Amino acid sequence: MAKALGYTVGLVLFLVVAFGMMDYAFSIPNVLVSYSSNECVGVENFPGIIFNQETYSCENMPSKFYHVYVK
Numbered sequence: 001m002a003k004a005l006g007y008t009v010g011l012v013l014f015l016v017v018a019f020g021m022m023d024y025a026f027s028i029p030n031v032l033v034s035y036s037s038n039e040c041v042g043v044e045n046f047p048g049i050i051f052n053q054e055t056y057s058c059e060n061m062p063s064k065f066y067h068v069y070v071k
Contacts, residue, residue, distance in 0.1 A: 023049050026046060027046050027048030028065060030043070031043050031061065031062075031066065033069055035070065
């Protein structure tokens with residue numbers, strides 16, 4: 001009985017951590033940067049359930065983002 005409870009608690013903790021990591025990874029915004037001028041032209045926000053509840057723009061840049069170069 002105690003062994004089954006330990007496995008259940010371990011599985012629940014694993015699922016919580018895995019969900020948090022996925023939510024964080026999928027909520028990092030894309031910053032669209034002009035290839036010719038190397039300036040921000042827009043931000044694609046991906047609001048997560050736990051992380052990244054803020055809406056970003058070129059004036060309000062996120063601290064961590066993916067660079068996407070556009071024409």
